[in-house]
Amino acid sequence: MATTDTAPVASSGTANSNEVIIETRNLTKVYRDFWGRQKVRALNALDLEVRQGEIFGLLGPNGSGKSTTIKLLLGLLFPTSGQALVFGQDPSKVETKERIGYLPEESYLYRFLNARETLDFYGRLFNMSAETRAQRVDELIEMVGLKWAERRQLKEYSKGMTRRIGLAQALINDPDLIFLDEPTTGLDPIGIREMKDLILRLKDEGKTILISSHQLADLQDVADRIAILHQGDLKEMGRVDALLKVRDETLIRAKGLSESAEEEIRKVIEKDHAEILQLENPTTTLEELFLSIVQESDARPGRRAYSQRDEEQSSES
Amino acid sequence: MGIESTVYTLQDWLLPTADHFGGLLVFFISIVLLIFFGLLGSAILSAIRNGPFEAFYSVGRVVVESVPEFFSISPRRVMAMTWLAFHEAVRKKSLYVFAIFLLVMLFAGWFITPGSSEPARLYMSLIFTLSKVLILLLCILITVFSLPKDIESRTIYTIYTKPVLHWEIFLGRLFGYIGIATMVLVAMGLCSYIFLMRGLSHTHQFDGVRMVDQGDGTMVHRTTTNSGHHHKVDIGDDGNGIAEKNNEHSHAVDKIEKDDKDETGPSYFVHGPQNMLRARVRHGGTLRFLDRAGKVEGKTGINVGKEWTYFSYIEGQTFSAAIYTFKLDEDLFVNDTLPLEFNLSVFRTTMGVRTQGVRGSFHFRHPDQKDLRTDPIPFSAKEESDIHYVPRELSNASIDQSAGKLDLLKHLTNDNNEIELWIQCAESSQYFGMAQNSVYILQSESSFTWNFFKCYLSIWFQVVMVVSFGLVFSTFLNGPVSGLASIISLAYGVFAEHLKNFVQGVRGGWHGGGPVEAMVRLFNQKNVMIELGDAAYVPIVKRIDSVFIGAVQVFVHMIPDYSLLDSSLFLIDGYAIPDVVIVQQLLTVMGFTFALVGTGYFFLKTREIAA
Numbered sequence: 001m002a003t004t005d006t007a008p009v010a011s012s013g014t015a016n017s018n019e020v021i022i023e024t025r026n027l028t029k030v031y032r033d034f035w036g037r038q039k040v041r042a043l044n045a046l047d048l049e050v051r052q053g054e055i056f057g058l059l060g061p062n063g064s065g066k067s068t069t070i071k072l073l074l075g076l077l078f079p080t081s082g083q084a085l086v087f088g089q090d091p092s093k094v095e096t097k098e099r100i101g102y103l104p105e106e107s108y109l110y111r112f113l114n115a116r117e118t119l120d121f122y123g124r125l126f127n128m129s130a131e132t133r134a135q136r137v138d139e140l141i142e143m144v145g146l147k148w149a150e151r152r153q154l155k156e157y158s159k160g161m162t163r164r165i166g167l168a169q170a171l172i173n174d175p176d177l178i179f180l181d182e183p184t185t186g187l188d189p190i191g192i193r194e195m196k197d198l199i200l201r202l203k204d205e206g207k208t209i210l211i212s213s214h215q216l217a218d219l220q221d222v223a224d225r226i227a228i229l230h231q232g233d234l235k236e237m238g239r240v241d242a243l244l245k246v247r248d249e250t251l252i253r254a255k256g257l258s259e260s261a262e263e264e265i266r267k268v269i270e271k272d273h274a275e276i277l278q279l280e281n282p283t284t285t286l287e288e289l290f291l292s293i294v295q296e297s298d299a300r301p302g303r304r305a306y307s308q309r310d311e312e313q314s315s316e317s
Numbered sequence: 318m319g320i321e322s323t324v325y326t327l328q329d330w331l332l333p334t335a336d337h338f339g340g341l342l343v344f345f346i347s348i349v350l351l352i353f354f355g356l357l358g359s360a361i362l363s364a365i366r367n368g369p370f371e372a373f374y375s376v377g378r379v380v381v382e383s384v385p386e387f388f389s390i391s392p393r394r395v396m397a398m399t400w401l402a403f404h405e406a407v408r409k410k411s412l413y414v415f416a417i418f419l420l421v422m423l424f425a426g427w428f429i430t431p432g433s434s435e436p437a438r439l440y441m442s443l444i445f446t447l448s449k450v451l452i453l454l455l456c457i458l459i460t461v462f463s464l465p466k467d468i469e470s471r472t473i474y475t476i477y478t479k480p481v482l483h484w485e486i487f488l489g490r491l492f493g494y495i496g497i498a499t500m501v502l503v504a505m506g507l508c509s510y511i512f513l514m515r516g517l518s519h520t521h522q523f524d525g526v527r528m529v530d531q532g533d534g535t536m537v538h539r540t541t542t543n544s545g546h547h548h549k550v551d552i553g554d555d556g557n558g559i560a561e562k563n564n565e566h567s568h569a570v571d572k573i574e575k576d577d578k579d580e581t582g583p584s585y586f587v588h589g590p591q592n593m594l595r596a597r598v599r600h601g602g603t604l605r606f607l608d609r610a611g612k613v614e615g616k617t618g619i620n621v622g623k624e625w626t627y628f629s630y631i632e633g634q635t636f637s638a639a640i641y642t643f644k645l646d647e648d649l650f651v652n653d654t655l656p657l658e659f660n661l662s663v664f665r666t667t668m669g670v671r672t673q674g675v676r677g678s679f680h681f682r683h684p685d686q687k688d689l690r691t692d693p694i695p696f697s698a699k700e701e702s703d704i705h706y707v708p709r710e711l712s713n714a715s716i717d718q719s720a721g722k723l724d725l726l727k728h729l730t731n732d733n734n735e736i737e738l739w740i741q742c743a744e745s746s747q748y749f750g751m752a753q754n755s756v757y758i759l760q761s762e763s764s765f766t767w768n769f770f771k772c773y774l775s776i777w778f779q780v781v782m783v784v785s786f787g788l789v790f791s792t793f794l795n796g797p798v799s800g801l802a803s804i805i806s807l808a809y810g811v812f813a814e815h816l817k818n819f820v821q822g823v824r825g826g827w828h829g830g831g832p833v834e835a836m837v838r839l840f841n842q843k844n845v846m847i848e849l850g851d852a853a854y855v856p857i858v859k860r861i862d863s864v865f866i867g868a869v870q871v872f873v874h875m876i877p878d879y880s881l882l883d884s885s886l887f888l889i890d891g892y893a894i895p896d897v898v899i900v901q902q903l904l905t906v907m908g909f910t911f912a913l914v915g916t917g918y919f920f921l922k923t924r925e926i927a928a
Binding site: 098104110125179 | 393394408472926
């Protein structure tokens with residue numbers, strides 16, 4: 001499989017930044033009906049590596065396999081074939097779960113508990129003392145800004161408040177690896193900004209973060225690397241800035257060119273006589289990239305998108 | 318369980334004896350079968366879906382991981398899960414069931430006939446039935462919907478992604494729901510006890526002057542009519558008296574001394590009911606019957622037809638006798654008398670004297686020296702509990718005039734301290750019915766309150782079973798289907814005893830054969846009265862049917878028999894629930910719970926929770 005810039009982004013984390021945190025090998029998931037007949041191939045031979053301190057984005061339309069990937073990495077689903085390793089171990093191991101945090105797509109929490117009880121309950125599942133737990137609960141409630149509603153049952157919470165408390169429960173154990181499934185869903189613009197800031201802050205603390213999102217702009221802002229999935233296949237993977245580079249176009253910004261010189265731009269370019277201030281490839285938006293991959297994949301199913309660019313990138317590297 | 322049940326000692330119950338396999342063996346066989354067929358079934362299912370290699374891997378993984386995971390169970394996490402389940406049940410208003418119970422109790426008085434001849438039985442039947450139905454229904458409702466709802470709403474994802482073992486998820490819920498059910502049950506028990514005590518408490522007035530015609534011309538003292546009944550009063554020489562037994566109780570009547578000399582006649586104070594709520598501790602023996610010629614001994618007597626089959630009958634004015642062998646010791650004597658209680662059934666073929674009971678007699682014999690016996694003691698059979706205080710020393714003058722009095726313990730017991738009690742019916746054409754537990758030495762009276770507690774403990778055992786079953790069903794079925802499965806298993810459990818007896822009967826001889834033989838008969842047009850013949854296929858058909866009924870027998874023993882966990886009949890009949898019964902019930906429940914927790918773990922572990 002050809003990938004773009006698989007080297008990790010430099011992290012400010014203290015741990016070994018080359019350490020592979022998540023690894024999938026030929027990970028495949030086929031959903032079957034009661035009689036064992038294949039219903040849908042949700043994920044097809046996914047090979048993935050996420051390294052320490054990265055923010056890794058999973059991008060794909062509905063049914064592309066990104067939720068399946070996260071569920072396989074959390075041990076909520078069993079692979080049909082292939083392997084998923086988190087911290088080098090089976091994801092269903094207790095030792096693995098001690099180090100992860102998970103914010104589900106919807107905040108699936110116990111609606112009959114209040115915020116404090118919720119965090120306290122999840123905290124009890126980890127090996128932490130009562131004092132540490134109480135302190136952690138206080139910190140997290142403060143951090144997500146729900147101090148004023150901490151005694152209210154979650155069934156009274158708005159969607160945004162539920163997302164916040166969901167995030168707090170994902171961080172209760174100060175995890176090394178955080179799975180965020182659609183983290184900005186249900187948040188207002190301020191909330192989205194706060195969520196992005198928080199994600200970047202967590203990265204600064206050395207956490208590894210796997211985000212699955214429909215919000216392309218969110219991923220563009222925070223992710224170091226992304227993988228684009230479509231119909232269970234990995235269509236693209238690489239560093240966000242590299243992926244968004246349009247390689248077959250050139251943008252020139254020049255200053256002090258006379259009108260007559262404009263006539264000679266072609267010559268100037270050819271002969272390099274003008275002062276070139278900027279000469280680079282323009283970037284597209286992630287949204288455009290995403291849509292073009294999806295369209296191409298629909299037109300030619302099974303083919304890897306942007307194969308030409310892959311070749312160029314391979315030759316560059 | 319009740320008076321009919323044979324109460325084994327713990328050792329006999331656990332270990333194999335002539336008439337049963339013993340609890341331990343049944344437990345281990347069941348566990349082995351459960352593991353074997355559970356794994357085999359899962360492997361086959363998994364092989365069909367994912368291929369044999371994957372099936373082997375997934376089943377093997379569960380087996381390999383289950384034991385280390387079991388030993389890694391963290392009490393802290395189990396406590397947290399318990400807390401969650403408990404809170405869930407409380408917040409979902411499970412405690413309202415108690416309000417329903419209270420409401421029924423408040424109006425129960427409207428439907429209970431105060432003049433009933435067995436008021437205690439009536440009250441206790443009501444409270445135990447009501448408590449049991451409500452608490453078991455609550456258990457089913459809280460257990461079966463919780464886990465499927467968590468899975469459906471995906472709340473379970475947040476648990477599964479935390480360091481929690483499948484054991485802990487199951488155990489936490491189990492303890493949480495048992496906890497909430499226990500709370501409700503304790504509240505129900507307290508209210509029931511108060512309801513019972515207040516409902517049965519009453520008194521009468523008695524002036525000591527007014528005499529009432531009994532109907533046959535004799536004049537007797539009588540109390541006023543309260544709670545639908547009155548008592549005949551017998552005043553003793555000391556002025557105090559007793560309001561004689563009626564409606565299963567009596568009252569003490571005390572004379573009140575007066576200072577005022579002007580008033581005529583004494584006044585009396587009638588105390589509350591006595592012996593209404595009893596907890597008799599029985600010292601039972603073993604029973605055998607002697608036929609009418611007095612020659613052949615057997616385990617049963619005469620079958621008189623459509624009667625309570627528990628009782629077996631002896632014929633009057635024949636040599637027929639019911640012989641009980643008791644182990645006797647010094648402690649059984651009270652003031653040098655042996656309290657012997659009869660609960661006889663009488664079958665009359667002629668009406669006889671209506672106002673009198675059928676006459677009979679009993680005597681004691683040495684088990685080994687048959688001529689060493691006491692004189693017969695005559696009695697008139699009552700068809701209710703009838704206590705006889707037999708003097709310790711009895712004469713046998715009618716047999717050996719030279720002999721002195723015989724001491725029951727010293728002279729009439731053998732080396733094993735055994736003594737025989739012979740009961741015979743003295744009236745021609747009348748029959749006495751007796752059963753293993755219907756005649757016994759009254760060892761002592763235990764505390765009714767303690768007995769009441771033990772009865773609720775038995776209900777609690779049923780709670781544990783129902784919660785465990787409901788939880789196991791909910792690990793692989795959705796809410797409504799698990800609810801239905803739980804109700805069916807409970808209903809089955811209530812009738813399990815009959816089914817067990819039925820299957821046992823079928824094993825003895827299956828009229829017309831099993832399902833395969835029946836099908837052969839259908840095709841061959843041979844009715845059940847015709848022999849199937851000696852064709853080559855006949856032994857094969859019979860063999861298949863025999864294996865089938867064997868499998869059915871195993872199955873009926875693997876589903877819990879709730880009648881074994883019901884001690885209310887002991888209490889209602891006024892007997893102390895033997896401690897050994899409680900211990901056996903506890904062990905039974907522990908055995909089932911152990912198997913069910915394992916099954917629940919297996920289903921949770923193999924289930925793709927997000928699929």
